[in-house]
Amino acid sequence: MKFVLFTDLDGTLLDPSDYSYDVALPVLGALKREDVPVVFCTAKTLAESEYYREELGIKDPFIVENGGAIFIPHGYFSFEFSHTVEMGDYSVIELGARYEELRRALEEIRAETGLKIIGFGDMSVDELVEEAKLSREKAKLAKDKLYNESFIFDESEDKEAILIEKVEEKGFSLTHGGRYYNIHGRGASKGKAVRILTELFREEYGAVKTIGIGDSRNDIPMLEAVEQPAVVKRRDGTWLELPSALRNLYKAKGEGPEGWIEVVEKFILGLS
Ligand SMILES: [Mg+2]
Structure with missing residues (x-):
């Protein structure tokens, strides 16, 4: 077998x-x-x-x-x-979906709701090193995204429903694994x-x-x-x-x- x-x-x-x-x-x-x-x-x-x-x-x-x-x-x-x-x-x-589309959607959600969303694309390499406890080399690799954006959702858990609704409204999907949330295209799935x-x-x-x-x-x-x-x-x-x-x-x-x-x-x- x-x-x-x-x-x-x-x-x-x-x-x-x-x-x-x-x-x-x-x-x-x-x-x-x-x-x-x-x-x-x-x-x-x-x-x-x-x-x-x-x-x-x-x-x-x-x-x-x-x-x-x-x-x-x-x-x-x-x-x-x-x-x-x-x-x-x-x-x-x-x-x-492509990274640029996802970044745009997150920016819109932030503007529309005021939710504290901090994407990997919003952080410098040094900030990501600090946040994710990664080496500089690995932080660079982690920022090099093509099909999703990871972000910190710096809000209480009851705000998660608003986030989910907004992401769906924009035509994308949300997953939550470990420390970070991820926004990605609906077609993407493990x-x-x-x-x-x-x-x-x-x-x-x-x-x-x-x-x-x-x-x-x-x-x-x-x-x-x-x-x-x-x-x-x-x-x-x-x-x-x-x-x-x-x-x-x-x-x-x-x-x-x-x-x-x-x-x-x-x-x-x-x-x-
Ligand atoms: Mg895991």
């Missing part, structure tokens, strides 16, 4: 407090030896995803910016497939991206078994689109609450990458 692993990065493969991944390296090595594709399915940008692909030695397709686009390395699949654009070394299937890629893997390999690992709300569409969904424990000791339809959801006992290892060993490597 060909396994395909879809994985969130922040708080899942990457440690929730310091973005480290060292503990997962031996298991990533095992996946490489077993030829199991490791598909990032993340809120991160193209530039950030490329950083982690390089660091972890992963050469598989990846889904960026919460399903804004799928990047498929040239020659990865042996057949032609329909895609939107060519970008660098990739064929890209774009699902989301779930849709996972389904499209799963079809491509099926065309290449025949039957495939898909596993998805995440930790927060923006992972739900991905978890709904795989055969074996799993969540890792979060820093506060809780697990993501999921729609009851996901009956076979596995809750890893470990936090972040420790839980990630547990899921991979249990469902792919057959070690526990």
Whole structure:
């Protein structure tokens, strides 16, 4: 059976407090030896995803910016497939709206409601370093967005309803994962991206078994689109609450990458 692993990065493969991944390296090595594709399915940008692909030695397709686009390395699949654009070394299937449109919508919402919305595009690199506890290098990568805008919503929780309504009125969607809110195109979805890629893997390999690992709300569409969904424990000791339809959801006992290892060993490597 060909396994395909879809994985969130922040708080899942990457440690929730310091973005480290060292503990997962031996298991990533095992996946490489077993030829199991490791598909990032993340809120991160193209530039950030490329950083982690390089660091972890992963050469598989990846889904960026919460399903804004799928990047498929040239020659990865042996057949032609329909895609939107060519970008660098990739064929890209774009699902989301462009960054400029999203920035404009946020500016309008701010002007119309007075809500305190601070986008990554409103912050300097230094401010983002301070806010997100990122290195300068990583903050630059995080600002390099193509299909979504992340922002801080500096308001009480009861104001969230106004925000949601306004974003929908503008024709866009909102997700909330970890510290930040994200605005993106309605077509963008981790779930849709996972389904499209799963079809491509099926065309290449025949039957495939898909596993998805995440930790927060923006992972739900991905978890709904795989055969074996799993969540890792979060820093506060809780697990993501999921729609009851996901009956076979596995809750890893470990936090972040420790839980990630547990899921991979249990469902792919057959070690526990
Ligand atoms: Mg996460």
